[in-house]
Amino acid sequence: MANDVAPGETLISLRGVTKVFGEGSTAFFALKGIDIDITRGDFVAVMGPSGSGKSTAMNILGCLDVPTKGAYRFRGYHVENLERDQRALLRRRYLGFVFQGFNLLARTSALENVELPLVYRGEEKAKRREQAMAALEKVGLAEWWDHTPAELSGGQQQRVAIARAIVTHPEVLLADEPTGNLDTERSLEIMRLLTDLNRDNGITIVMVTHEAEMAAFAHTIIHFRDGLVESIEAKDSVGVKA
Amino acid sequence: MWATTFLLAVREIRRHLLRSFLTILGIVIGVWAVVTMVTLGNGATQAVKQQISALGSNVLQVRPGQGFGRGGGGPQPADFKIEDLDAIRVQIVGVVAVAPLVQSTGTAVYNAANWSTTVNGTNRDYFIAQPWTFTGGRRFTRAEEQAGKAVCIIGNTVRSRLFRGEDPLGKRFRIKNISCEIIGTLAAKGQGGFGNDQDDIVLMPYKAVQRRMTGNRNVRQIMVSVDEAYDTQRVQASLRDLLRERRHLNAEAEDDFNIFDTKQISDTLSGTTQILTSLLGAVAAVSLLVGGIGIMNIMLVSVTERTREIGIRLAIGAVAREVLLQFLVEAVTLSCLGGLLGLLLALVSTILLAPVLKVPFIFDIKINMLAFFFSAMIGVVFGYFPARRAASLNPIEALRHE
Numbered sequence: 077m078a079n080d081v082a083p084g085e086t087l088i089s090l091r092g093v094t095k096v097f098g099e100g101s102t103a104f105f106a107l108k109g110i111d112i113d114i115t116r117g118d119f120v121a122v123m124g125p126s127g128s129g130k131s132t133a134m135n136i137l138g139c140l141d142v143p144t145k146g147a148y149r150f151r152g153y154h155v156e157n158l159e160r161d162q163r164a165l166l167r168r169r170y171l172g173f174v175f176q177g178f179n180l181l182a183r184t185s186a187l188e189n190v191e192l193p194l195v196y197r198g199e200e201k202a203k204r205r206e207q208a209m210a211a212l213e214k215v216g217l218a219e220w221w222d223h224t225p226a227e228l229s230g231g232q233q234q235r236v237a238i239a240r241a242i243v244t245h246p247e248v249l250l251a252d253e254p255t256g257n258l259d260t261e262r263s264l265e266i267m268r269l270l271t272d273l274n275r276d277n278g279i280t281i282v283m284v285t286h287e288a289e290m291a292a293f294a295h296t297i298i299h300f301r302d303g304l305v306e307s308i309e310a311k312d313s314v315g316v317k318a
Numbered sequence: 319m320w321a322t323t324f325l326l327a328v329r330e331i332r333r334h335l336l337r338s339f340l341t342i343l344g345i346v347i348g349v350w351a352v353v354t355m356v357t358l359g360n361g362a363t364q365a366v367k368q369q370i371s372a373l374g375s376n377v378l379q380v381r382p383g384q385g386f387g388r389g390g391g392g393p394q395p396a397d398f399k400i401e402d403l404d405a406i407r408v409q410i411v412g413v414v415a416v417a418p419l420v421q422s423t424g425t426a427v428y429n430a431a432n433w434s435t436t437v438n439g440t441n442r443d444y445f446i447a448q449p450w451t452f453t454g455g456r457r458f459t460r461a462e463e464q465a466g467k468a469v470c471i472i473g474n475t476v477r478s479r480l481f482r483g484e485d486p487l488g489k490r491f492r493i494k495n496i497s498c499e500i501i502g503t504l505a506a507k508g509q510g511g512f513g514n515d516q517d518d519i520v521l522m523p524y525k526a527v528q529r530r531m532t533g534n535r536n537v538r539q540i541m542v543s544v545d546e547a548y549d550t551q552r553v554q555a556s557l558r559d560l561l562r563e564r565r566h567l568n569a570e571a572e573d574d575f576n577i578f579d580t581k582q583i584s585d586t587l588s589g590t591t592q593i594l595t596s597l598l599g600a601v602a603a604v605s606l607l608v609g610g611i612g613i614m615n616i617m618l619v620s621v622t623e624r625t626r627e628i629g630i631r632l633a634i635g636a637v638a639r640e641v642l643l644q645f646l647v648e649a650v651t652l653s654c655l656g657g658l659l660g661l662l663l664a665l666v667s668t669i670l671l672a673p674v675l676k677v678p679f680i681f682d683i684k685i686n687m688l689a690f691f692f693s694a695m696i697g698v699v700f701g702y703f704p705a706r707r708a709a710s711l712n713p714i715e716a717l718r719h720e
Contacts, residue, residue: 135714138633140633140713160638164635164636167633179626183333184333188329192631192634197635305506
């Protein structure tokens with residue numbers, strides 16, 4: 077598979093990315109041509125009011141959607157040219173997702189939820205168990221492996237979701253308002269967990285958030301406004317080149 | 319990948335046990351109905367065949383009179399003579415055995431027991447034309463037959479009525495005014511096709527019956543056994559010509575005798591029951607189809623209900639084909655489960671129902687396999703559309719779905 081990217085080098089690069097929904101007079105420009113580079117190992121917070129295009133940008137970064145115009149290079153792949161299934165394989169291999177609403181499978185144990193990405197990778201049952209337990213261990217929920225989401229608190233559910241996202245050792249973790257449904261204490265727990273994953277495991281993290289308090293954990297903060305990148309704020313050396 | 323897809327399907331079914339059961343109920347009932355109908359229908363066909371073959375396979379039965387019994391009014395047509403049998407044997411090609419039937423009734427007496435029964439006078443050919451098995455003893459010898467000796471072969475009913483536990487072989491009993499030695503005993507055949515007891519019978523050389531019971535040289539009925547290799551219709555036609563000639567019927571006269579072809583009757587009757595079976599099976603198959611629509615219905619509901627789950631799977635990196643396969647396998651697993659349950663129910667109910675309906679229970683592996691295969695196919699056909707809908711969902715919208 078294409079080009080491994082060393083820490084500190086550019087992993088994600090958006091050039092002139094435009095996204096238009098609808099056609100003609102009803103056309104809506106969600107993104108009006110944005111350029112972003114994210115280096116491997118960075119922790120990026122994406123901020124902006126609703127309707128600023130940050131969710132659309134996240135969907136494109138997550139290979140869930142393609143730009144109408146412009147280029148998205150990820151690890152050397154021209155994602156804008158890939159078919160639906162090819163993008164799915166890219167997600168399977170390199171990306172992990174954490175959502176605001178946790179999005180765990182109901183009536184399914186934590187372990188089985190975490191195992192899910194491994195099922196699609198075709199891992200053996202024993203290996204699946206082992207890796208899923210290791211991921212649960214990392215988020216501090218090993219003893220809760222047989223609990224269903226209904227039996228877990230919001231913070232615990234989000235940690236299970238994070239375990240599911242990291243069980244495949246992804247290069248990038250995309251978190252869409254991961255603390256949006258949690259109180260401050262749980263939110264800080266989640267942020268500390270993400271920080272650890274970024275620092276200890278070298279996982280590149282891109283996180284959408286409203287809250288400045290949470291964005292403060294990131295190394296780089298990108299502000300969106302009206303479908304454009306308003307500002308990029310690099311807090312330290314592992315920054316972003318605009 | 320198949321194994322994991324199947325695993326996911328089973329997990330999903332287990333998670334919604336009640337709903338899964340209700341989903342497959344249509345298939346269960348459909349398969350149950352089809353297999354039960356066809357199995358019992360086949361049993362009925364078999365029962366008809368057995369009853370007809372008890373009359374002798376490939377046997378032409380010739381009786382005086384038109385149609386069944388002797389028609390009312392007019393002079394009674396004459397019985398046959400033993401010379402007619404000789405003529406048949408000599409002049410008609412394809413005949414294996416020709417047996418006379420000289421019938422009388424009488425009370426049989428042994429010690430204190432007595433039993434009113436039917437006496438059939440016949441010859442050695444009778445045992446070729448009629449499917450009897452012996453539990454002991456032997457047929458008449460040629461000499462006994464020629465001499466019209468008073469030797470008897472008794473059916474199972476007569477045996478049990480007169481002799482109870484005793485071994486009747488070699489014993490003598492009296493019937494009408496004949497003292498008769500028992501030389502053979504017959505295995506039970508059970509009830510005949512017309513509700514008669516086929517085992518309530520005493521067989522004797524026809525000459526003995528003619529001489530000492532009926533008092534004339536008439537033969538009530540002739541049984542002609544036809545070689546399998548010959549066309550029964552042809553043999554029947556030449557038999558008819560011969561008898562017309564011997565009974566001096568001119569060209570305009572109608573037959574004063576009738577020929578009853580057991581094979582033809584058997585084919586007709588079993589054909590009729592088979593048609594009935596197919597009809598019942600077809601009606602039941604419609605319910606199977608309805609069951610399939612039930613599966614599609616629930617699968618569509620399930621896809622809508624699980625939109626978010628599908629979104630999660632797609633986001634995690636499932637390709638469209640895997641989602642399609644998951645739902646398809648789920649539908650097929652459900653319908654196969656329904657098929658199996660239906661087969662099981664059908665097995666139990668046919669085993670229970672067969673004795674009540676007095677038909678033999680025949681396990682037909684073909685109809686069972688067919689019904690199962692059909693239910694699996696229903697899963698594929700009716701599962702495909704919902705599965706395709708699931709696979710073509712947009713992951714972003716699916717994730718946003720409430």
